[in-house]
Amino acid sequence: MDDPVLRFNLRELPVPMVYATHRIIRDCNEEFSELFGYSRSDLVDRSFARLYPKHADFVRTGHMWGAHLPGGKTYYDERIMTASDGHRFWCRVHGRTRHPTDPFAQAIYCFQALTRPVVLGKIRLTDRQRQIATLVAQGKTSAQIAEEIAISVRTVESHRARLMKAARLTNAAELVAWFSTQNSS
Structure with a gap:
């Protein structure tokens, strides 16, 4: 007897997941919206830029991911993100593209909040x-x-x-x- 193929709807997955095209959130699950303190409707069809502390962080992350995702590869990094109430937190983000040449055409990302503290230090980093x-x-x-x-x-x-x-x-x-x-x- 063949094993049935299991298929899941993004909203059924128990970890913060998001589907995006060209860095625009097209779908996300409840765990993702709760992680950032938004309702799902506040995120769908919006840019990831609103979840970053600064626009420069959004741009820089895009350059890094764009260099590493082409050809169906996976990539991850750790970064500081911003919730709807303005608090910042560390996140590990894993992503994978489905498009062979345009890494942002169709991508899925998994977010994991980290327990690393975000505190103001005496030294300001560039x-x-x-x-x-x-x-x-x-x-x-x-x-x-x-x-x-x-x-x-x-x-x-x-x-x-x-x-x-x-x-x-x-x-x-x-x-x-x-x-x-x-x-x-």
């Missing part, structure tokens, strides 16, 4: 420093970071060195631990 620190926290080397965000290894190392000097850190492990308690607004 957008680029935050991006690099996030990738370091994912365990990526300077060479991997440079390739991912299309800058030189030397530039990545320069940003890391300035950040570590400002925070009085001596190695990458300390940087990851320090970064997990920081937030640049």
Whole structure:
């Protein structure tokens, strides 16, 4: 006897999921809308941009994802997002595209809230420093970071060195631990 094929409606899945075309939310489940404090109707047919602390974060994330999703690949990152009431929280986002050449034409994303605290630190990070620190926290080397965000290894190392000097850190492990308690607004 053949096993029946199981099919699920997005709204039946028990984790925050969203379907988007060209970074416009086309469908989401209740878990996703609750994560951000919106009703589903407030999110459908709206841009993901409203869920980011700053528009620059939305643009930068789009560049990273656009470089890594083509050809049906999966990609993930961790980032700070903003709920409807303005509070910020860390999220791990996994995504996959269905389109072979246009990664944003049809994509599905799974969001997971992280327990990493978002606190105001004494050191304000630039957008680029935050991006690099996030990738370091994912365990990526300077060479991997440079390739991912299309800058030189030397530039990545320069940003890391300035950040570590400002925070009085001596190695990458300390940087990851320090970064997990920081937030640049």
